[in-house]
Amino acid sequence: MAKKSEAVLEGFMEGPLNFPPTYKFDVGTHTYDTSAKKRKPAWTDRILWRLRRTGSPVPSHNSALQWGLTSWLGGATRVSQHYYHSHMGFTISDHKPVSALFSLHFPFKVNLPLVTLEVEKEWTKFSDATAKLTVVHGFQRSSWDWVGLYKVGFKHHKDYAAYVWAKSEHSTQVMFPEEDLPRDPGEYILGYYSNNTNSIVGVTEPFQVHAALTQLHSDSYQISDVSSEDDSTLVLLAPISRSPSMCASVCVCVCV
CATH class of the missing domain: 2.60.40.2840 (Immunoglobulin-like)
Known part of the structure; x- marks a missing residue:
């Protein structure tokens, strides 16, 4: 229903649900909810996928190889789902786990590192x-x-x-x-x-x-203490995060 009515799942695919609802079970059993709420069985546990095109547009003077690289998760890439089923034998939760097996076919192969x-x-x-x-x-x-x-x-x-x-x-x-x-x-x-x-x-x-x-x-x-007449100490603080990003990194030097 969400896929049909909301854009949040736009582009996502799912295989056919050929297994019983995976929720809600009495823990330790294969019996659907017998509590006072008596929740209706539902296919709560799902596996959806989509292909995401990556990279940025490439100027026309670049080679076909570059175009292929910047669209390596789109275009002719194909996804095949070989199975999609639940594992009803598990009873340690009020859910039954689900699994799927996929294979990917890419539109090109690079034999040498770029x-x-x-x-x-x-x-x-x-x-x-x-x-x-x-x-x-x-x-x-x-x-x-x-x-x-x-x-x-x-x-x-x-x-x-x-x-x-x-x-x-x-x-x-x-x-x-x-x-x-x-x-x-x-x-x-x-x-x-x-x-x-x-x-x-x-x-x-x-x-x-x-x-x-x-x-x-x-x-x-190691923090080094420098003794002097005024008992000052110079402390060098290493950056907490050095993650690559478009924000400038800042290294702080504090004098006490």
Whole structure:
């Protein structure tokens, strides 16, 4: 009813409801509500989906590849739902869970990374925290692109341990500031995030960030007391949030 009468679900799709209502059950049973309210059974638990076109319009002089990249979740992308059903055997809730299986068919395939990043295999000193960039011909960079440092196993492009802007279209190297380096040693990778395509378009092989580097980083964050005749103390406050955004970051220095 909401899909037909309200724009809030415009564009969303749903497979046929070929299973019994999933709500409301007496907990621990397969019996619909026997309380005084006697709620009517309802298909409360649902899975809907839609395709969202990403990216911004591309000038006509760019290649067909660029157009495909900026519309990679639209156009000829197809979604197939293979099943959609409830799991009526569960009784730990007054709902029955539902699940669905989908497959996606994309209109094109990129065999080579759009941005190649070269990085040291091991980071043992601050000068190692650099990456050289090589961009394929015809790929349009944005002033809002950035290179993220990710712990191996990350799930989302915002799961970075640190990032650095790659603002200039002609820049071929980025360097992570000393204060932004991670405090945890381990395996990391670098990923180039493209604002135009809303995705990571190039990653490195895993490399090791050594404990010696992270220890130096941790030591640099220690608060140091400077004694003087007037007993003044200079406290450096690290930024609380360094998330990529179009808002300026502010670093505060407080004198007491």
